[in-house]
Amino acid sequence: MNKKDVFVAHRVYLLLGALFMTSLVVSNLIFQKFFYWYPFNLNIFGASLFEVSVGILPYPITFLITDLISEIYGKKAANQIVVTGIFASVFSMLIVYTADVVPATNWSPVNDSQFTNVFGSTIIAVFASMMAYLFAQFVDIQIYHYWKTLTKGKHLWLRNNFSTFLSQFIDTLTVLLLLCFFGKIEWTKFAGLLISGFLFKVLMALIDTPFLYLGVYLFRRRFNLKVNEEIHLI
Template structure:
């Protein structure tokens, strides 16, 4: 298998693993006070989720929009499959000696269905918006300014994702509406900060891999500029 295909599979694997782990661990919430300036109250599911946007931006840059869309669809299929497995496990009767009883398992995974349903709707909207905004900025800047398309696409899509999932969860009664604005502010601000911090990783990934990957044939000729030209 050539390097291009191996790398694509690795990136897709990281994307799907980050997405599914975020959906599995979301019910625990934590606080974080960076330098004592502000206290975030966030679901631990938010920790791996921003990685998915970094990966789709890398795939968009290295392979093109079509390959990025394929990874997003693959993530949806994997999430639906895992949701089915978890729901089946939740209704399976326990043995007398089971270390985890039905009540404990249901408490951890019982809300997995409605929460992931909300998350998947938000996920599809946000990821497809992220990919399209990324390529919009790439066309507009003629392949220059990596930082603009990386952060511009992620910030817009993260606002859509955070808003959509909270609206669906509050509307279904999973979370009280009184928590909507604090969670929206906390979640969106955290994701924006992560997007800014992962920009050097995006530059590093493109710099290290751009010359080793042949662009998708459906991309325009100007997209075949080297990283050095794009970063001007």
């Protein structure tokens, strides 16, 4: 590639990284609100089958981005994004903890108890999310590249969905185990939330497949990349 293409490729990589970090950090901050993602209220194992945390909404974006980076920039670049995401999560946790510790003024629109009620569980949530995220993302990247090598860069839908299905199950299982262990979610809701969360993530993985195809198509067209050819920036 010429210098202009390298510059553009770097810029796009940074933008994808910014979207990844934002989605990851925000998912940790908003996790305490739950909603029904389907109008029917079907109970299973003590919890609604379609009840999930709003924190799950931006989270599938992180897997879409790592799959896109894996496809275009390679395994090393994708792993670097994952490691950077851990740093971003820890840093956000420290900021929230500091904000929770300092006392509010008597005229503050949000008092100490309100702030603690909303963000007080963030530290545990970030810890649980980091552990789940660490396992899931590395599994996703490993499986993605295994299938990419096996299929010689063909069948993009296969590696995208199969890597995401397994990694999302690991992510959902790990984060729920930790949140239940720390008492943030009742154990009676564990099985229902596990099934509901995994089904929602599987649905999102299927929905984002066309977007991955579009992203890969645009990259290959812009940088004249062949099938299975990668841009090596790092």
